[in-house]
Amino acid sequence: MEYENPEIPEGINVSREHPLKEFAVLVGGTVALILAIVLILGWLAESIATRIPFSYEQEIAGDIGHDVSDNPAQAAIERELQSLAEGLAKHMQLPPEMRIRVHYVDDDTVNAFATLGGHVIMFRGLLEKMPNENALAMVLAHEIAHVRHRDPIVSLGRGVVVGLALAAITGVSGSNLSDSVFGSAGTLTALSFSRNQERAADTSAVAAVAAHYGHVNGATAVFDLFSRLEAEHPLKPPEFMASHPNSSGRRDGIAEQADLHDWPTEGILTPLPQVLQVSE
Amino acid sequence: MIDIIIFIILLVLGYGFGRLLETSHYRSILRREQAFRGILLIATRTPPPDLIPRKIQLVAGNVVISVDYFKRFLASLRNIFGGRVQSYESLLDRARREAILRMKAEARALGADMVFNIKLETASIYKGHKNTIGAVEVLAYGTACVPHNREA
The missing domain is CATH 1.20.1280 (Monooxygenase)
Structure with a gap:
């Protein structure tokens, strides 16, 4: 009997397609x-x-801010911020059950943010960089707008x-x-609010600032400040940048809004109340 | 971020070394397959009745080949989409042929010119994290026939 092993052609058992493809x-x-x-x-x-009711959101938020500081100076700052926030919130058509609560954190972090349940957190690092009350109002109003638009729960x-x-x-x-x-x-x-959410918050915030002070002087200055901070620390930009990108674009957006609604861009700047003039 | 950088480095290393080793392995396989063409492989269980060998003996060849990081990643993506797991095809092809070649080398050392009753066994000897196959073992064995006119 004759036996043979014919040569088997290559490429039968292996695909010859390039692995990178x-x-x-x-x-x-x-x-x-x-x-x-x-x-x-x-x-x-x-x-x-x-569509989730705000009261549910408050329940999810739970105990945020219940650890109110015993430090009287800190509590005074918190009260002052709270009253400014409430003044701004009056111009922002918040639903009746939506209450804003501002918390002050004595920390170097240059940031402020809004979170679930209407809590707004302000860090000393950002507060001490605020040149006047108008700029601070812009930041607070922006965070309140996030709460108003339900951005944290979204x-x-x-x-x-x-x-x-x-x-x-x-x-x-x-x-x-x-x-x-x-x-x-x-x-x-899922890192942060989307660019659209930020822009919408800016729009509501500048409207609130305009209604509160009668002009928007100081509001755009906030973004000049951020752009400057960004330029000063290119390697380690303030935390606020990571969650609120594109300062110069947002500044222009606000200027546009002011133009559109004929809000005066000149006006008397309100100095920061004594109690909010903090430093390390 | 650091995770992604490490991952990309591993992927590039896996691709580079995997490609290099595979190419040189195939070159060696092709060369040795030519060299061992003289030994016939027959899958039937028994030798033909008219063949009366001087000696018959079990021969076996065994190989373990590991898959590289790049191939493993490709195969894990295949788990989502389905289709031919091309990255493992060459792995198994190499292992199978290498095992047969090692068996043939043993047969040649005995002076055999035929191996009957060829069997192949495959096992994934190492299952990595979440059962990702890390290395494959192929065992080839059969019955070598040493003819009368040949001396070991």
Whole structure:
């Protein structure tokens, strides 16, 4: 009996496609898939989140700010900020159940932010850089506007839903490699309020400042201040920049608003009340 | 951020070394397959009745090959979309052929010119995090026939 082993041609059991091509197709597909999920679910979450009653949001927020400081100086600052915020809030058509509570944190962090349940946190680092009350009012009004627009709960909703969806995908893919990559992609998208949310908050804030003081002098100065801080510390910009990007663009947006509504850009600046003139 | 940088470095290293090793391995496989063409591989369980070998003996070849980081990442993406896991195809192809070559080398050392009843066994010997296959083992074994006119 004759036996032979004919030569088997190459490429039967192995695809000859270049691995980088496969890589490009797969990574491109995955990124597109994630973007689609983030956009669709994020949009759904946003539209649902604004329907959550504010009282629920307050419950989620829980105990924020209950640890009111015993320090009388700090409590005085908090009271002063609170009254300024309430003055501004009168011009912002807040729903009756929505109460703003301002908290002051004695810390170098150059930041202020709004979070769930109507809490606005102001850091000493930012307060001590405020040149006058008008600038401070612009910052506070901006954060109140976030609360008014329900941005914290929208952000939370988006973050939770998108995070869950990504966890589901990476769970299916069954690899810690993709976990780490998609995980960070997810946090990047849910990091802060969107640019549109920031812009909308600016618009409401400058309107409130205009109504409160009768002019918007000092409001744009806030962004000049931020741009300057950004330029001074290019390597370590203030935390406020990370969550509120693009100072110069927002400054122009505000100037545009003032122009549109004929708000005077000149006016007497109100100095900061004595109690708010803090320093380290 | 640092995670992503480490990940990209690992990916580039995996691709570079994986490619390099695979290319040189295939070159070696092709060269040795030519060299061992004289030894016939037959899958039937028994030798033909008219063949009366001087000696028959079990021969085996065993190999373990690890997958590189880049291939593993490609395969994990395949888990989402489905389709041919091309990055593992070459891994298994290399392992299979290398195992057969090692078996043939053993057969040649015995002076055999045929190996009957070839069997291949595959096992993933290391399951990495979340059952990602990290390395594959292929065992090839068969019955070598040493003819009368040949001396070991």
